[in-house]
Amino acid sequence: MRQISVTVNGTRREADVEPRQLLVYFLRETLGLTGTNVGCDTSTCGSCTVLLDGQSVKSCTMLAVQADGHEVTTIEAMATNGELHPIQRAFHEHHGLQCGYCTPGMIMAADSLIREAAGPLSEAEVRIGLEGNLCRCTGYQNIVQAVMAASQEMQGGVKARAGKGGGS
C-alpha cells in the first residue's frame, strides 16, 4: 500500500492505495464518486474521462498513484450550488444525450477542449476534438451542437484566434 494525496474536486483526499489501483476505481470505489463511468476499459471510449490538472485524461489508463500530488476534477464538480455548468446546460438544451452513459466523459473532454482553444470552436474542431469519446446512441449531431454552443458561451468574448498549424 502507498499513501497518496490527491486534490479531488477542490478537496484534498488522502488514502492508502494499492499501486495497481486505477485512478477510475480510486474515484469510484475509494471515494464513492460514481459519476465517472467505466466503458471499454481499454482507453478507447472516453467515458472515464476526468481532468488531471485541468487536462482531459482517461482515468482507466492511469494509476491512482500517478495522481499523487495532482488535482483531479470529475463531473461531480461541474455544477455549482445546484446550477448547471454551461456545458451541462448546453447538453440539456441541445439534447446531447440519450442513455447518458458517455455524457460525463463527453462533458469533461469538452471542457478541456473548449478551454484549450483560443476562441469558439468550429464544428470540425469539435468533431476532431472529441475523437476520443464514443457515443452509441445519438450519432453525435446533438453532442457536437451542444459543445459548439457551450464553446460560444464560454469563449465568445475571445475573437482573435492564435495560429496553431502551419508548414515547416
Add this chain to the structure above:
Amino acid sequence: MIPAAFDYEVAESTDHAVQLLGEHGDDAKLLAGGHSLLPLMKLRLARPSVLIDIGGLSDLAYIKDAGDHVEIGALTRMCDIAASDLLRRHCGLIAEAAGQVGDPQVRHRATIGGSLAHGDPASDPPVALLTVDAELVVRGPGGERTVPASGFFTNFFETALGPQDLLTSVRVPKLAAGTGWSYQKFHRRAIDWAIVGVAALVERDDGTVKRAAVGLTNMATTPLRSAGVESALAGRPASAEAFAEAAAHAPEGTNPPSDTNASAEYRTALSSILVRRALEAAVA
C-alpha cells in the same frame, strides 16, 4: 481489467532512476505517461514486478532550440510536441506525427520517450524521428551516450535500450529551408494505430529532388526507412510521374503483418499509395 500486483518506486532524479533500475534488474519497468505500458499490464501481456515512476521528473519535459537541432526531453507530452511553434518552424513533421497519436486525452499523457522506448512498429512518432535522422540520448550505468534513430529499433517491441538505460531526450535536426514534409496515416477509426503510415521529407533544388527521406509505419517488425523509394527519387524532377514511379518501390524490404485490420497484401498495396500521397503532399 486490473494489472498484476507490482512494487512501486518513485524516481526523484534521472540518476536515481538509473540507480533503481540497477537495483531491480530486468524485472523493473519505467513508467512515464503509461499509455503504452498500462494497457499491456491490464491485459497481463506485461507483468513487471517493479514499476519505477519517472513521471515526476519535470526537468525531462522540455522542447528547446539547440542550434542546429531542436532537443525534446523524453517526458514531453505528445500534446506539447503537437502544439510546439519551435518544432512547427524547424521540423513540422515531428509535431504533425505527435498530433496524430491516439486522441486528445491520450496526447495529454503519452510521452515521446515512452513511445520510443516501447518500440511499437505501428506507432507514429518513431517513424517520424527515423525519417528525420533524429538522435536519441540515453543515460545508463556507464554514463550518457547517443544512439541514431536508425540503430535504435532492433526488433518487434525491442530497442537498443539496455535493462538499466533511461532515454532522456531526442535531438531533431532542423530541416533545410524549403524542405517539404508530410505524414500520411491510414486507419479505420479516428483513434486507431496506423494500418500503414508514411512519413516523407522532400528537399528540392530548382524543381529537382535533392534529397528524399521516406519512413514506413507498421510495415515490418520495426519502423523502416524505404531505401528503394529514396534512391529512386534522388536527382529526379519533383513531378507526379517521378513520385508514382518511386512509390512503386515502397514494398521493397518490408515484411508487413497480417492481422484483423488488414492482410499483408493489403498493406503492401497501401504502402505504395500512401508513399505517393505523402510525396505529393510534401511538395504541395
